[in-house]
Amino acid sequence: MIRHCVFVRFRADVPETERNEIYADLAALRNVVDGFLAISYGANVSPEGLHQGFRDGFTMDFVDEAARDAYLVHPAHKATGGRLLAALEGGRDGLIVFDLVV
DSSP states (O other): OEEEEEEEOBOTTSOHHHHHHHHHHHHHGGGTSTTEEEEEEEEOOOTTOOOTTOOEEEEEEESSHHHHHHHHHOHHHHHHHHHHHHTBTTGGGGEEEEEEEO
């Protein structure tokens, strides 16, 4: 299984409602991407203070690398990803992506 971890810095003017809509759009991709197993999202709750400004994030679980790769090129992902990037500080600079085999 592949766990796709994404950490983000939303712009200060992006309301919680819009953040939740973006997460809902990402979750809806489970209906169109085979092998997309689960998504979790929300604000960082770590007490360590090591977030470096990345205060929100989400993880997606895929059955394997092929499913993750299909998600990455899917047109629905491209559309939702564009909406996410537009809501982040510095666009692409406002996100970190890290994938793990679990």
